[in-house]
Amino acid sequence: MEQSNMVGLFNKYGLGHAIEELRNFGTLVNAVGTWHQSVWESKRFTRLPTAESMQAVALDYGFYNCQTP
Structure with a gap:
């Protein structure tokens, strides 16, 4: 979470489909710890x-x- 790579971890472990329908999930978790x-x-x-x-x-x-x- 601190490194803002949650989407990458989901995809790495074959769970990308679990977050496909979560609106703005990728945008939000990729911005953790960064400017928004x-x-x-x-x-x-x-x-x-x-x-x-x-x-x-x-x-x-x-x-x-x-x-x-």
Whole structure:
């Protein structure tokens, strides 16, 4: 997981078919420990019970200007 090669391991051991239908699985696990687009943080932010945004969301989408939740 730390080396972002989960898809390669699935394929190496003949389990590639098990992840074929998992939408964005390859994209997501290949980005573990690397830079990723802030849109993923934005999506996560919309699902959180609190109104505190992550730095990427606050900067990229202008939430740092908000005075109230």
